[in-house]
Amino acid sequence: MKLSHKLLVILVGFTCVSLSLSLALARWSFEQGFNEFIQNQERERLRSLSRVLIAEYSSNNNSWDNIQIESVAPTGMPHRRPGMRPRPGGFPPPRHQIEDVSVGPPTLLIDAYGNIISGQSSYADENERNEVNVKLELNGELIGQLTSYPPKTPDSDVARAFSEQQLQAIILIGLLSLIASLILALGVTPRMLSPFKAILQSVKGLTAHQYKTNLPENRPDEFGELMRHINTLGNTLEAHKNTKSQWLADISHELRTPLTILSGEIELIKAGIRPLDQKQLASFDQEVTRLSLLVEDLYQLSLSDIGGLSYHFSSVDLSQVIVQQSESLAHIFDTKGLTFTCFCPPNITINADHQRLKQLMLNLLVNACEYTDAPGTVEVVVSEQPSFIVIIVQDSAPSIAKENAAALFEPLFREDASRRRRTQGAGLGLSISKQIIEAHGGKISASVSSLGGVKITAELPKHFTTDNN
Incomplete structure (x- = not known):
């Protein structure tokens, strides 16, 4: 029915x-x-x-x-x-x-x-x-x-006739009211269901991957609220569809570039134009490493999206993790001509996954190194609050537009040529970092740095447990 x-x-x-x-x-x-x-x-x-x-x-x-x-x-x-x-x-x-x-x-x-x-x-x-x-x-x-003892019911002919007349009048009024209600229902029902039919058509369009919905949003009732939500859903799905298409195109480009280089160099060697020496092998190794990093980042990101990343929470000395990761990358900053400083109080302990914290700091530091022009500055500042830890990683120019700050955590986001990937990274480090931060019950944001570049601010709760999820 x-x-x-x-x-x-x-x-x-x-x-x-x-x-x-x-x-x-x-x-x-x-x-x-x-x-x-x-x-x-x-x-x-x-x-x-x-x-x-x-x-x-x-x-x-x-x-x-x-x-x-x-x-x-x-x-x-x-x-x-x-x-x-x-x-x-x-x-x-x-x-x-x-x-x-x-x-x-x-x-x-x-x-x-x-x-x-x-x-x-x-x-x-x-x-x-x-x-x-x-x-x-x-x-x-x-x-x-x-x-x-008068009777409870009329006992005279006149009284009985009057009572029957009133009963007939009541029945007649009831029948007329029922007919009027039926006519009114037949007229009102289609009008009441007209917004529902429009919603049904829009939902059918969504299931057919037609995400453009133009439902009227000026109704003050629940139908109007539902229409607004469906329009928002359609716009969100359309944006996700476009993002997915762009993401696939970017991934294809990232994979094609090293493969094209490898294929071209191999063809030159096969034709005898270029010799197979240590320099050529180093070039091969660089492109293979680039592919490996890209595949690994994609794998980590996909695991995070489906909840496949495993976390083992324990008491971790965050100060030690930050100092160790900073020292391991110090020579890279020096080689690139960047000044690196780290301000981290000792003995900061939080409940977290040790390996994921190392991965988080590595991603943040590598991202700052890759997207900072030499001569430049990269600075890490850690502060301890009563219930959470604040980690700030900021660098010098180039910077980003304020409206694009949140988009930095999207996979393969590129604002313009000034901050495009120029090393072996695949542009997925900040996306993975966001997943790690959120898995620890924290939050991460980006803004314009006072040094002229980008400022990444991460907050981690000190006593987070899986029961907080």
């Missing part, structure tokens, strides 16, 4: 349930109101009858003897038993005071002590009747009570 059909069924079902409850409540409210109306009407009848009975009680020397209410005379006077004295003056109460009191449900006359004076004490259908009571008082003294 399509979502539009499901939504339509849900809307209609919800409407039916709501209407059923509303109609049931309306019917119940009508019955309660009608029942209350009957009781109020009966209470008024009993009050009219009570005035007649109180007058008779008073004229009968404050006694209920010989007074009964099983029937009321046409004049409105209760029937008297034989021997009952007439009311003083010989005139009955005015007719308007007791009009229609003879017409009503079963009624009991009870004295002040709860004894039934007149009327039936029980009825076959008493469970289907209400009870209405009116107290009889004379000069503030309780002399008795009138109790009647």
